[in-house]
Amino acid sequence: MADNNKIVVALDLFDPIKTRAIAQKIGEDVFAFKVGWPLILGSNSDIINDLARYAKVICDVNLANIPDINRAITENIREHGAWGIVAHPFAGKDALDAVVKSAGSMKVFSIVAMSHPGSATFIDRDTEELCALSASSGAYGVMAPGNRIDVLGKVKRLAGQMKVLATGIGTQGGDPLLALRGGADYLVIGRSVYNARDPLRELKRIDAVISRLGEEQRPEASV
């Protein structure tokens, strides 16, 4: 599968049995899985170990607690074998630092913009500062909306060395190709894959679309 390393599949299901079945089918064809609180509510943190057998696991627990609680949650998730973890930098530098410092070799992704309309009120106002704070805390990557190309582009310019994970692709309206052209390093795709009758087939269909971007860019790259 070409360019399979660009797709992060969000598994926002509560049912661990169904999730494991999908993970097993598609694990070789994703860059990583992204799992959040729904799945943990439906099982417990052992599900992270289970899924890590099939692909890297990014725990999108969007941490926004006081530093001590952020630290406790991060350590637990690290011990369960996650590859990455997601935090909200708006809780401040001490809260994000607590995540980065207790993450060990886990990658920390920081949410600097979101995919839903309501995020315009507060988060959009602070995106520039949130990016700067994320970089200064040592975040590995940032999350930004793949369905809001202008915001995504702004984040890409601000992100520096940090990787850009684009959310909101598929059901929320984001187009994979536009998001990649707009600055995404990875695409987070959820419902359109896990709700598909055949998740692997849908994943391969999206990958075929993405591959076209690679072909477009090849002549330039060879110059």
Added chain:
Amino acid sequence: MADNNKIVVALDLFDPIKTRAIAQKIGEDVFAFKVGWPLILGSNSDIINDLARYAKVICDVNLANIPDINRAITENIREHGAWGIVAHPFAGKDALDAVVKSAGSMKVFSIVAMSHPGSATFIDRDTEELCALSASSGAYGVMAPGNRIDVLGKVKRLAGQMKVLATGIGTQGGDPLLALRGGADYLVIGRSVYNARDPLRELKRIDAVISRLGEEQRPEASV
């Protein structure tokens, strides 16, 4: 126990067995328990049902997701018998509305200020707007720092009919009496109770302190 209805004990432990044991001991002497992601990581959402046998349970899951995920988590927690749920309004009105609308009879508490220094950077700037948004979405209460009396007082003035839950009491430096005088309707106390050799005794000790405020205020109340 006088005034026992003012204390919310935060049970931020991972171990469900230890947590259940403490809950059973102190349940009759608290207004409610507050539990968060650490406990759910260590067990699963069934722990909410367990604890609800001893007292009301407020799930401090500080929701800050897109509306669809906020909704899914809220429904799951409601189905497990929680009395209250906590959300971050900074994710915007649609995200908070999703919590309130799917909460049913569960009370929604909205975080408008926090107890750690880092919260000054972004959240403090927006506290007034976050309070207004919380009220307009129909939140039952707000959470504010009991260890930052000036911010607590500001929130109390902005809260209107919404109840004020004060965090940061005890280990984080907040004084129960000052927080009640400063505008708190309820006090959230965590580590100083659950880490005590005898949690019930520590709870009763704090309650005795609080009762003094009741006595001070009695003459005024009888005027």
